[in-house]
Amino acid sequence: MAAPRWVLGLLAVTAAAALTGCTGGGREAACDTTGGIVECTPEQRSAAPGIAGQLLTGEDYDVAGQRGQVVVVNFWGSWCAPCRAEADDLENTYQATKDSGVTFLGINVQDSRDKAIAFEEAYGVSYPSIFDPGSRLALAMDIPPNTIPATVVLDREGRIAVVIRAAVRQEGLQPIVERIAAESPASSGER
Template sequence: MRRPARTWLGTLLAASTLVALAGCTGGAQEDACDTSTANVIECAPEQRGDPIKAAGELLDGDRYDLNQDRGQVVVVNFWGSWCAPCVAEAKDLEATYQATKANGVRFIGVNVQDMREKAIAFERGRVTYPSLFDPASRVALAFDPPPNSTPATIILDREGRIAVVLRKPVRQDGLQPLVERVAAESPPVAGPR
């Protein structure tokens, strides 16, 4: 009798896990976009949802709100100092930022599940753009489709809507063309830097 009970319990746990994971893979907005490439979601302008509303405290203690960069393309990178792929992609993120910022592109990091001191030390000498300090990973909840991984990079169009989600480490040769394509959709709007 014990064996069937274990089998039943194992089946129930497996089914519960599949349901939970399915609920975390994305939402209605993700279903509307092109997910033909592994770990990359691209949303055409007519497929994009509402502007993302997210704000928080930067690593230096200042406040940041995505609304302040409306009119700019914003590249949001979710990272942690404990994440080896994040270390590997930092140079490529910075190079892409430097190559595209004159075209009205802004980069913002979101440091997750980390200690402030480690995050600040990680950024020093690696990137020049700011990062939100989000140890509880709450900022990701504002995004649909969600990042769902660390690292993850999301490109927002000039209206603040998700254009591209990359759920993998990035390299400049893959990221920069995507950023430039979204930046070319409409001219930059003068705004705060």
């Protein structure tokens, strides 16, 4: 039996609303969106919400202490197959860009600390990760935990420059990170 027309219409409206909700609203709507990557010009960027918490190793961490550096924030979970697939690409991009004022931060969501630590050891992840089992930081960044992996690139002013809502590969991520790192102080908003 075919579904009534009003049910199909309701499903279409619900799907459109869900897709609109995933864009992050006004900020991302004004930026260039191509293939799951949202990139904002310096004039379009907004400040990232506070990103702080306890690292998997137990120390406290606050991204505000990284002001002046480009910060690549990756949301991941040990249970996430695409997160496993991108781990080497993230680590390789980190190694290739860290000498140009770039740092990386992982945010582990919906996981146990033991599984997250085992993941980092198995994949040779050398940058720190905040342990966020309740996904508090992901939600603050408009990253629904069920849509990870996601990667956010913050410029040297702590503003959101790029949001990638898919697994990354080094050949796609590294040029983005290098472009944001190469921005002149005038174009990145520094005075």
